[in-house]
Amino acid sequence: MSTNEQWSSRFGFILASAGSAIGLGALWKFPYMAGTNGGGAFFLVFLLFTFLVGAPMLLAEFVVGRHSKKDAVAAYEEISGSPKWRSLGYLGVIASFIILSFYSVIGGWVLTYLLRSFSGSLTGLESNVYGTLFESIIGDPATALLSQAAFLAITISVVQFGIQKGIEVASKYMMPSLFLLFIILVVRSLTLENSLEGVAFFLQPDFSKLTAEGVLDALGQSFFALSVGISLMVTYSSYLSKNANITGSVFSVVGLNIFISFLAGLAIFPAVFSFGFEPAGGPGLIFTVLPAVFNQMAFGNLFLATFMALLLFATLTSAFSLLEIIVATVTKGQGNRKKAAWISGFFIFILGIPSALSFGVLSDVSLMGRGIFDVMDFLASNLFMPIGALLISIFVSRKMKKDILQNEVMMGSKIGKVIFPAWFALIRYIVPAAITIVLITSLLSY
Numbered sequence: 001m002s003t004n005e006q007w008s009s010r011f012g013f014i015l016a017s018a019g020s021a022i023g024l025g026a027l028w029k030f031p032y033m034a035g036t037n038g039g040g041a042f043f044l045v046f047l048l049f050t051f052l053v054g055a056p057m058l059l060a061e062f063v064v065g066r067h068s069k070k071d072a073v074a075a076y077e078e079i080s081g082s083p084k085w086r087s088l089g090y091l092g093v094i095a096s097f098i099i100l101s102f103y104s105v106i107g108g109w110v111l112t113y114l115l116r117s118f119s120g121s122l123t124g125l126e127s128n129v130y131g132t133l134f135e136s137i138i139g140d141p142a143t144a145l146l147s148q149a150a151f152l153a154i155t156i157s158v159v160q161f162g163i164q165k166g167i168e169v170a171s172k173y174m175m176p177s178l179f180l181l182f183i184i185l186v187v188r189s190l191t192l193e194n195s196l197e198g199v200a201f202f203l204q205p206d207f208s209k210l211t212a213e214g215v216l217d218a219l220g221q222s223f224f225a226l227s228v229g230i231s232l233m234v235t236y237s238s239y240l241s242k243n244a245n246i247t248g249s250v251f252s253v254v255g256l257n258i259f260i261s262f263l264a265g266l267a268i269f270p271a272v273f274s275f276g277f278e279p280a281g282g283p284g285l286i287f288t289v290l291p292a293v294f295n296q297m298a299f300g301n302l303f304l305a306t307f308m309a310l311l312l313f314a315t316l317t318s319a320f321s322l323l324e325i326i327v328a329t330v331t332k333g334q335g336n337r338k339k340a341a342w343i344s345g346f347f348i349f350i351l352g353i354p355s356a357l358s359f360g361v362l363s364d365v366s367l368m369g370r371g372i373f374d375v376m377d378f379l380a381s382n383l384f385m386p387i388g389a390l391l392i393s394i395f396v397s398r399k400m401k402k403d404i405l406q407n408e409v410m411m412g413s414k415i416g417k418v419i420f421p422a423w424f425a426l427i428r429y430i431v432p433a434a435i436t437i438v439l440i441t442s443l444l445s446y
């Protein structure tokens with residue numbers, strides 16, 4: 001979408017930003033991060049960071065975008081009058097590149113699972129077979145690369161035409177269906193044998209299991225899940241009309257995101273314990289646990305296929321936003337979108353190859369004790385996003401005039417007046433302090 005385009009309505013904007021936010025972050029990454037970091041304690045710290053850091057950052061990005069009506073790179077320059085702030089926008093674009101390069105790997109897995117569920121080959125198996133099946137699927141280089149390429153091709157095909165009404169309309173039906181299906185899953189999962197052990201793991205915090213690294217993971221997750229820190233939401237909100245209520249939008253996006261993360265945890269952990277799986281199972285967690293849960297349901301295969309289709313949709317809407325910010329920067333709202341989308345997509349694919357292969361032929365390659373995929377994720381979520389957010393919070397609270405901020409936050413919002421002083425204090429003091437402390441302590445603990 002070019003800079004002079006607009007969302008068809010504020011609802012459309014909420015759907016698009018919620019579409020960007022809700023995706024693999026809440027549905028795939030959150031459960032396995034919580035699983036590897038001790039469950040309940042991680043969830044609590046994640047919630048804390050979401051309220052104190054992620055949500056205020058989302059509002060900050062909305063303020064910059066809507067006020068400047070420019071894409072991320074141009075926005076900072078326009079507001080500060082200094083070209084050196086452009087680099088903050090570029091930081092976001094580079095991070096989007098990295099994120100999409102590994103995001104598309106998981107997108108490819110979802111695509112593969114969707115296709116497999118059509119053939120019925122994922123149901124009727126013993127629960128303990130799902131782990132090996134998953135490993136053999138993602139470990140195969142041809143499958144990994146082809147599915148990643150296919151996922152990117154779908155993303156590019158949509159983004160090249162601009163963010164259309166189509167996505168807005170589809171989101172209206174797909175998102176609620178996804179919620180509904182999750183509720184069914186939660187019910188099934190909670191009625192499995194031994195399910196309470198999983199509920200306890202997820203909801204009873206055991207802080208002895210949380211490390212400094214886990215705290216950084218929770219901070220990274222609060223950014224990743226809300227798509228903040230890389231100025232993507234600056235670009236998205238630049239397409240908003242002057243009088244839309246951005247404060248209200250923040251509440252909707254954050255609320256939906258927390259709710260779906262909660263549902264994901266409640267669907268997965270009871271089943272993990274019931275089937276005797278390992279909660280710290282890593283990136284394969286939902287791909288091994290959920291098919292096993294569906295297997296215990298009537299019409300399991302139909303549910304599984306529907307679930308994978310909805311998950312694919314949620315994943316795609318996030319991928320669109322990542323490619324959109326890259327294309328918006330490259331074309332500056334005028335150039336050839338089609339060409340920009342395909343060329344960027346090609347380079348993203350190349351960059352993503354090592355991540356795709358890191359679950360198979362390249363699984364022995366590691367850096368600082370992490371595989372290639374994890375290194376890319378760490379770079380984006382635990383370094384680029386927090387550093388980006390730190391700089392954005394400094395920019396907004398120290399480079400922008402307070403009355404402009406107040407105006408933006410209060411526009412159309414009844415609670416804006418009450419929210420503003422708290423938000424301003426958070427963004428000026430708490431956000432930068434929290435990010436700095438977490439980054440330094442966790443990096444020192446390496």
Ligand code: PHE
Nearest residue numbers: 021023024025026224225227
């Ligand atoms: N928030 C998305 C998700 O949870 C991922 C994402 C991160 C999208 C950053 C855009 C920017 O799946």
